[in-house]
Amino acid sequence: MVALSPAPDFWHIYKNRSTGNVSILPVVMIFCNCYAWVLYAYQVSNFVPLFTICTVGMLTSIMFGSIYYRGSNDHAYVHKVCGVAFVVLAIYTLYYILGTSGVTNQSDDAVEKTLGILSDVINVVLNASPLETMKKVIQTKDASTIPIILSTIFLVNAAVWVTYAIADDDMFVLLPNALGVLFCIAQVVLYLIYLPRNAKKASASMSPDFVSLKENSAV
Numbered sequence: 001m002v003a004l005s006p007a008p009d010f011w012h013i014y015k016n017r018s019t020g021n022v023s024i025l026p027v028v029m030i031f032c033n034c035y036a037w038v039l040y041a042y043q044v045s046n047f048v049p050l051f052t053i054c055t056v057g058m059l060t061s062i063m064f065g066s067i068y069y070r071g072s073n074d075h076a077y078v079h080k081v082c083g084v085a086f087v088v089l090a091i092y093t094l095y096y097i098l099g100t101s102g103v104t105n106q107s108d109d110a111v112e113k114t115l116g117i118l119s120d121v122i123n124v125v126l127n128a129s130p131l132e133t134m135k136k137v138i139q140t141k142d143a144s145t146i147p148i149i150l151s152t153i154f155l156v157n158a159a160v161w162v163t164y165a166i167a168d169d170d171m172f173v174l175l176p177n178a179l180g181v182l183f184c185i186a187q188v189v190l191y192l193i194y195l196p197r198n199a200k201k202a203s204a205s206m207s208p209d210f211v212s213l214k215e216n217s218a219v
Contacts, residue, residue, distance in 0.1 A: 002030060003057035004073070005153035010064045013071040021145045024068050024078050028085050029126040031061035035089055037120040039096050040172075046072055049164075050173075092118055116172030123176035126154075128183045137194055144196035146187060155184035 009022045010041070020039040032059035041051035069078055078219035095118070098104050099111040158180035 002153060002157045003034070003060040004052070005150050005157075006030075006064050006147075008149055009147060010067045014067050017071045019068060019072045021133075022147065023145075024065070024072070024081055026126075026147065026150055027061055027064045027068065028081050029122070030073070031058055031065070032085050032089060033119075033122050034058045034061065036092055036115075036122045038212075039092070039117045040112070040115045042202050043100065043108075043115055044132040088122070092122075113172075120172055120176040120195040122180050124183075126180075134187075134190060139192055141194050142197050143191040143194040146191045148188070151184055151191070155181065155188060158184060 006027055010027075013019050013022060032053035037050055037054040038058065041047065041054065065082075069075065072078055095104075096115065097163040099106055099114065104111070129215050136145060161173055161177040162181060165171070165177060
């Protein structure tokens with residue numbers, strides 16, 4: 001679900017060859033999150049649903065990232081975000097290789113716990129990534145930069161994973177997604193408080209027509 005959540009915004013980018021107010025950060029974080037959970041899922045043999053879903057997420061993130069890069073005029077920013085992500089994942093991968101090969105002298109259980117903690121951190125950053133524009137939204141009192149579809153899907157996704165984690169008794173999945181629910185609720189509430197100006201204008205322009213239509217229907 002999260003893997004396909006950027007689709008509406010990125011279809012718009014593909015058609016118009018312009019990124020508009022859309023940020024690359026959520027897509028990069030989806031890839032990082034899925035990558036981390038793929039390694040964790042492989043280590044704990046959770047191939048369905050965790051490994052399968054996150055593999056799909058990696059592939060869709062690459063596709064959306066390519067579309068964004070094609071439509072972006074600020075390639076330097078894209079390079080910066082992707083560069084930071086690469087370094088983080090490189091460190092994560094290095095630990096995975098060293099930990100699973102016995103170089104760190106940890107038991108399999110200890111390695112799994114460490115991978116789970118690292119994956120949790122990335123997951124929390126993923127759920128918080130749409131908050132990148134929160135300060136700007138509050139200052140301008142305009143929520144047009146909040147990807148409301150993405151935030152809403154993140155909210156539903158986090159809630160589903162919380163339910164799954166409780167049933168599976170997996171605290172590593174539960175904790176970051178519980179925080180994700182809180183982050184996403186904050187994003188949706190902020191959006192409702194500061195509705196995008198375009199939406200307000202549309203609502204205002206529709207009001208006279210609605211009144212006129214109501215009066216004509218009454219006649």
